[in-house]
Amino acid sequence: MVGSTNQRTNLATVMLIQDSNADHVSESFADRHASTYRTLRLYARTFRRNTSAMFGLAIVVVFLVVAAIGPWIVPFPEDATGAVHLDIKLQPPDSTHWFGTDEVGNDIFTRVVLGTRTTLQIACIVTGVAMLIGVPLGMIAGLVGGWVQEAIMRVTDVFLSVPGLVLAIAIVGALGPGIVNAMLALSLVWWPGYVRLVQAKTLALKNEIYVQAAYSIGASKLRIVFIHILPNCTSPIIVKASMDMGMAILGAASLGFLGLGAQPPFPEWGAMISIARTYLPDWWWYSFFPGLAISLTVLGFNLLGDGLRDILDPKHRD
Amino acid sequence: MLAVENLKVHFDVKNNRGVKTKLRAVDGVSLHLKKGEAYGIVGESGSGKSTIGKAVLNLAPKTEGKIEIDGRDITMTNRANEAWLRQNAQIVFQDPHSALNPRMTIMRSVAEPIIVHTKTRGHDLRRRVEELLDIVGLSKQFIYRYPHELSGGQKQRVCIARAIALEPSLLILDEPTSALDVSVQSQILEFLASLQRDLNLTYLFISHNLSVVRYLCQRVGVMYLGNIIEEGTTKTVFEHPQHPYTKALLGAIPYPGATQPQSAPPLIGDIPSPVDLPVGCRFHTRCPVKVANLCDRLAPEHHHQTLGWASCHLLDPDLDKVGGKPE
Amino acid sequence: MPDKPILSFIDFKLNFDTFDGVYQAIDGISFDLNPGESLGIVGETGCGKSVTAKSIMGLLPSPPAEVAGGGIWFDGRNLLKEKSSTLKSIRGNEISMIFQDPMTYLNPVFTIGKQIVDVILAHQKRGNHGRSLTSKQAFQYGMELLDKVHLPNPRRQMKSYPHELSGGMRQRVLIAMALSGQPKLLIADEPTTALDVTIQAQILELISELREQLNLSVIMITHDLGVVATVCDRVLVMYAGQIVEDASIKQLFNNPSHPYTRGLLQAVPDPAKPNKKLKGIPGALPNLLNPPIGCRFQTRCSSASEKCTRMPALNKIRTNQKVACWNVGTT
Numbered sequence: 011m012v013g014s015t016n017q018r019t020n021l022a023t024v025m026l027i028q029d030s031n032a033d034h035v036s037e038s039f040a041d042r043h044a045s046t047y048r049t050l051r052l053y054a055r056t057f058r059r060n061t062s063a064m065f066g067l068a069i070v071v072v073f074l075v076v077a078a079i080g081p082w083i084v085p086f087p088e089d090a091t092g093a094v095h096l097d098i099k100l101q102p103p104d105s106t107h108w109f110g111t112d113e114v115g116n117d118i119f120t121r122v123v124l125g126t127r128t129t130l131q132i133a134c135i136v137t138g139v140a141m142l143i144g145v146p147l148g149m150i151a152g153l154v155g156g157w158v159q160e161a162i163m164r165v166t167d168v169f170l171s172v173p174g175l176v177l178a179i180a181i182v183g184a185l186g187p188g189i190v191n192a193m194l195a196l197s198l199v200w201w202p203g204y205v206r207l208v209q210a211k212t213l214a215l216k217n218e219i220y221v222q223a224a225y226s227i228g229a230s231k232l233r234i235v236f237i238h239i240l241p242n243c244t245s246p247i248i249v250k251a252s253m254d255m256g257m258a259i260l261g262a263a264s265l266g267f268l269g270l271g272a273q274p275p276f277p278e279w280g281a282m283i284s285i286a287r288t289y290l291p292d293w294w295w296y297s298f299f300p301g302l303a304i305s306l307t308v309l310g311f312n313l314l315g316d317g318l319r320d321i322l323d324p325k326h327r328d
Numbered sequence: 329m330l331a332v333e334n335l336k337v338h339f340d341v342k343n344n345r346g347v348k349t350k351l352r353a354v355d356g357v358s359l360h361l362k363k364g365e366a367y368g369i370v371g372e373s374g375s376g377k378s379t380i381g382k383a384v385l386n387l388a389p390k391t392e393g394k395i396e397i398d399g400r401d402i403t404m405t406n407r408a409n410e411a412w413l414r415q416n417a418q419i420v421f422q423d424p425h426s427a428l429n430p431r432m433t434i435m436r437s438v439a440e441p442i443i444v445h446t447k448t449r450g451h452d453l454r455r456r457v458e459e460l461l462d463i464v465g466l467s468k469q470f471i472y473r474y475p476h477e478l479s480g481g482q483k484q485r486v487c488i489a490r491a492i493a494l495e496p497s498l499l500i501l502d503e504p505t506s507a508l509d510v511s512v513q514s515q516i517l518e519f520l521a522s523l524q525r526d527l528n529l530t531y532l533f534i535s536h537n538l539s540v541v542r543y544l545c546q547r548v549g550v551m552y553l554g555n556i557i558e559e560g561t562t563k564t565v566f567e568h569p570q571h572p573y574t575k576a577l578l579g580a581i582p583y584p585g586a587t588q589p590q591s592a593p594p595l596i597g598d599i600p601s602p603v604d605l606p607v608g609c610r611f612h613t614r615c616p617v618k619v620a621n622l623c624d625r626l627a628p629e630h631h632h633q634t635l636g637w638a639s640c641h642l643l644d645p646d647l648d649k650v651g652g653k654p655e
Numbered sequence: 656m657p658d659k660p661i662l663s664f665i666d667f668k669l670n671f672d673t674f675d676g677v678y679q680a681i682d683g684i685s686f687d688l689n690p691g692e693s694l695g696i697v698g699e700t701g702c703g704k705s706v707t708a709k710s711i712m713g714l715l716p717s718p719p720a721e722v723a724g725g726g727i728w729f730d731g732r733n734l735l736k737e738k739s740s741t742l743k744s745i746r747g748n749e750i751s752m753i754f755q756d757p758m759t760y761l762n763p764v765f766t767i768g769k770q771i772v773d774v775i776l777a778h779q780k781r782g783n784h785g786r787s788l789t790s791k792q793a794f795q796y797g798m799e800l801l802d803k804v805h806l807p808n809p810r811r812q813m814k815s816y817p818h819e820l821s822g823g824m825r826q827r828v829l830i831a832m833a834l835s836g837q838p839k840l841l842i843a844d845e846p847t848t849a850l851d852v853t854i855q856a857q858i859l860e861l862i863s864e865l866r867e868q869l870n871l872s873v874i875m876i877t878h879d880l881g882v883v884a885t886v887c888d889r890v891l892v893m894y895a896g897q898i899v900e901d902a903s904i905k906q907l908f909n910n911p912s913h914p915y916t917r918g919l920l921q922a923v924p925d926p927a928k929p930n931k932k933l934k935g936i937p938g939a940l941p942n943l944l945n946p947p948i949g950c951r952f953q954t955r956c957s958s959a960s961e962k963c964t965r966m967p968a969l970n971k972i973r974t975n976q977k978v979a980c981w982n983v984g985t986t
Contacts, residue, residue: 042472045433049474056674219426226385227441227490228414237440241431372851479939480700509699509878514922515935536851539924543933580856582881584923586908594856597807598821 056321063317069310077127089116090124092275100293110295112286118296121277122303128278129259129307132193136258137251139197144204145247149235151205152212163209166202174199175264182270192271196261200254207250211243245322249315256311263304279304329530330361330384330498335393337383341603351603353379355554366524366531368541368562371551374599377534381500384532385419386410397498415445418491422503424483428475434486435471441493460489465519481512492527500532505540517543538581542566550574553602553610560636570638573611609641617642660687661839661872662711667725669710672718676944680706682896682951683725685969693866693873695887697880701940703896704876708842712752713742748778748836755845757825761817767828768813771797771835778836800831804861823854830861840872847882859886880923884908892916895941895951903975912978915952950979958982
C-alpha cells in the first residue's frame with residue numbers, strides 16, 4: 011500500500027488517478043478535503059437557519075448580479091452617459107420608465123441599475139485598500155510590540171478620533187472632487203479600524219499555546235505570521251469587511267451627495283440624490299429609488315456580516 | 329544529559345501601586361538528568377515548575393544560570409544554539425485543545441517541525457507523518473482531519489507525534505495529562521512510558537499530580553516558591569519524605585480507596601506571593617514544625633541522604649533543637 | 656434508611672436541542688438522597704454529572720435544555736412543577752450550590768462584604784428566615800459566616816475585593832454565601848478542581864466539618880475518585896447520562912461491579928501500588944446525539960452481549976450497592 015503511494019510523483023497525479031483497484035489507498039481530492047467539506051456543510055446549515063442572514067445574502071447576490079449584467083438589461087443605456095430628452099422630463103413611474111424619469115428625461119431605472127456597479131466597485135476598493143493598509147500594520151504592531159506598536163497605535167488613535175467622513179471630505183476637498191479621489195479619501199480614513207481589530211487579535215493569538223508550540227519547534231517569525239496567526243485572524247476580518255462594505259457604500263454616497271464624489275451625469279446614487287433633493291416632495295421618485303437602492307445594499311451587507319459572524323465566531327456557536 | 333545550574337528566572341512586574349518589583353518565578357534551581365531518565369518536578373501552582381521547562385527551551389527569559397543538553401552549552405541564545413535546541417528538545421503542553429492550530433490539518437501540524445528543519449517533502453514527508461502517527465497509535469485516516477474533530481486524548485497523541493518528529497533526545501512534558509479524563513490519562517501515561525523505553529528518551533515531567541509523577545518517573549524534585557526543596561528517587565521521596573512540605577503535599581492527596589490513610593492535618597494558609605518572598609526558609613510561613621528564630625532567618629542548606637536530599641533545618645545533624653520537633 | 660429522602664430523582668430525562676439534533680444528556684436517572692447524607696457523583700466529561708446538579712438548581716436555560724420526562728422531588732415538592740416564586744425561595748434558601756471557579760461567581764467590582772450582604776438580604780426578602788435583618792445586622796451575620804468558613808480576619812476580608820483573595824479563600828467566601836440561607840442541601844460542583852492539593856485538602860475538610868455541624872446533605876460532583884472517597888458516604892457512578900452504579904464508598908472501592916466502574920478504578924494511579932499497570936478504557940464516549948440503544952457503555956464494554964441493547968435496571972446486588980448491568984449480580 012505504501013509502495014503504491016510512493017510511486018506517484020506528485021499530489022496532482024494522485025488527484026487525477028481514478029483508482030479502480032480496491033487494494034489501493036485511493037485518495038481523491040474529496041477524501042483529502044472531507045473535513046473541509048464537513049465544516050463548510052456545517053457553516054451552510056447554520057447559515058441557512060438564520061433567516062435574516064439569508065435575506066442579506068439574497069440582497070447582496072441580487073445586487074451583484076445586477077452589477078454584473080446591468081449594461082445588457084437596462085432599457086435606455088445611453089441615459090447613463092448624458093443623453094437629454096427634455097420632452098419626457100420628470101415623468102412619474104409607468105410601464106416604460108419603471109422608476110420614472112429625471113429632470114433631463116433620463117430613465118431613473120437605468121441610472122440606478124448602472125449605478126450599482128459603480129457603488130459596489132467603490133465599496134470593494136475602499137474596503138480592500140483599507141484592509142491592505144490596516145491588516146499588516148495591525149499585525150506588525152501586535153507582534154513587534156514596544157515603540158513600533160506605540161507609534162502605529164497612536165497614529166491609529168489620531169485617525170480614529172477624527173470623524174471619518176469629515177476627514178474624507180477634507181481630503182477630497184484638498185485633492186479635488188472626483189470618484190477616484192473619493193475612493194482614495196475613504197480608503198485613507200478606513201484602515202484604522204482594521205489596525206485595531208488585527209492588533210488585538212494578534213496580541214491574543216500570540217499567547218495561544220499553538221503559537222508557543224510553533225516557537226518551540228523553531229518556526230521562523232514569518233512562518234508564524236503567515237501560517238499560524240493570519241489564518242486565525244481571517245474570520246473577524248471577513249466579518250468586519252462585510253459590514254464595512256455597507257458603510258463604505260454610505261460613505262461614497264455621502265461624498266457624492268455633497269458633490270465631492272462622482273460627478274453628474276455619471277450614474278452614482280449619492281450624486282443622483284444630491285440633485286434630486288431639490289425636486290422633493292413633488293417628484294419623489296427621483297430621490298426615492300436611488301435612496302432605496304442605497305438602503306437595501308447597506309442593509310444587505312450588514313445582515314450578511316451579522317450572519318457571517320454567527321457562523322465564523324465559535325463563541326456564538328454551540 | 330540535561331544539566332541546569334543555578335537557574336533563575338525573574339520577571340519584572342508592577343504591583344498595584346505601580347512600583348516595579350521582581351517576580352522570582354524560578355530562583356536558583358539546579359537539575360541533573362541522566363540519559364533515558366524520567367525526572368518529575370512536582371509543585372503547586374505558582375511554584376515555578378512550568379517556568380523551568382520553558383526556560384530550558386528558551387521560551388522564557390533566563391535571568392541567570394547555565395543550561396547544558398548532551399554536553400552542549402545552550403545558555404547563549406545564538407542562531408546555531410537555537411536551531412540545535414529546537415531539534416533536540418521538545419515540549420508537550422498541558423492543554424491539547426489549544427496546542428494545535430485549529431486551521432491546520434493533523435498532517436500539517438505533525439509535519440511542521442520536519443518542514444522547518446529538514447528538506448523532507450512530498451511522499452517522504454507523508455510517509456514520515458504516517459509513521460509518526462503510527463507510533464503514537466493513531467490511524468492514517470486522521471491525516472487530513474482538523475483538531476476539532478478529534479477527542480482530547482487523540483489531540484494529545486498528535487502533540488506527542490509532533491514533539492518526537494525530529495527525534496529529540498529530551499522531551500519536556502508540561503502537565504500532559506491534567507486536561508484529560510482519567511480513562512484517557514491512563515492510556516497516555518502508559519503510552520508515554522513505553523515511548524520512553526522504545527526511543528530512549530529523557531523526560532522532564534512537570535506536574536501537580538503526584539500519583540502521575542510516581543507512576544512515570546524514576547526521580548523527582550519537589551518545588552516550592554521557585555526552589556527545589558527535596559529531591560530523590562521517586563520511591564524514597566514518596567515513601568520516606570524528609571521535608572515537611574513534601575509530607576504535607578503527600579498527605580493532601582485524596583486517596584481513592586475505602587479507608588482513608590492516616591495523614592497529617594492539612595497545611596494552613598496559602599502559598600505566599602513569589603513577588604514578596606518570605607525571608608529564611610520559604611516554607612516557614614506554613615510549616616507545622618518550624619523552629620522559631622531560625623527558619624525565619626536562615627535559608628536551610630541541602631542535607632543529603634542516601635538517595636536524595638532535602639533542604640530543611642530539621643535535617644541538620646548539628647541543629648540545636650530549640651523550638652518545634654519533627655512529628 | 657429510616658428517613659424520608661430529602662431529594663429524589665425519578666426516571667429523570669433531559670435533552671438539549673442543538674443545531675445538530677437532540678443531545679440526550681440525561682437518560683432516565685433515579686436516586687434518593689437521605690437527610691444528612693453526603694453523596695458523590697463521579698464520571699468523566701460528558702457523563703451528565705454537572706447537568707444533573709444544574710437541573711436541581713434550575714440553572715439550565717430552556718431552550719436548549721428540555722425536560723423529557725420524570726421528576727425531581729425535594730422535600731415533598733416536585734421541582735419541575737412548582738411555581739417560579741416557590742422555586743426561587745427553595746433555591747438559595749433550602750438548596751444552594753458552589754462551583755468550580757469561584758471567581759466567575761463573584762463580581763469583581765464589589766467588595767466581598769457588599770456581595771455577602773446582598774445575598775443575605777435577598778434571601779430574607781423571600782421569607783423563610785423568621786427574622787428581618789437591617790443591613791448592619793446582615794453585615795454582622797456575614798462576618799459570622801466568614802468566620803464559620805475559617806476565613807482569617809473576617810472584618811478585613813469583608814472590605815476586600817475578590818481579586819485580592821486567593822483561590823482557596825474565594826471558594827470559602829462562596830461557601831459562606833451558600834450557607835447564608837441556612838440550606839438543607841449543598842451541591843458542590845467540582846469545588847476543588849481549580850485548586851492546589853494542599854488547598855483542596857483544606858476545603859474538603861471544611862465541607863466535611865460544616866456538614867456535621869449544620870446537618871447538611873451534600874452532593875459532591877467530581878471526576879476525582881479520591882475526593883469522593885474523602886468526603887462522601889455514597890457514590891453514584893455516571894456514564895453518558897445513565898447511572899451505572901450506586902454504592903457506598905466501601906462497596907465501591909472493595910467490590911466495584913459495573914465494568915465501567917472497574918475500568919475507572921484501574922485507570923487511576925494508586926499511590927499505594929506505584930508499579931500497578933494502568934489500564935485505560937478503550938474507545939470513546941458515544942455521541943449522545945445518537946446514543947446506542949440500551950446500556951450506553953456497551954460500545955466500550957468487553958462483556959457486552961445482545962441483552963445490552965435493553966437498559967438494565969439498577970439492581971441491588973449487595974447491601975448498599977446497586978448496579979445496572981446484565982452481567983452482574985443475577986447469580
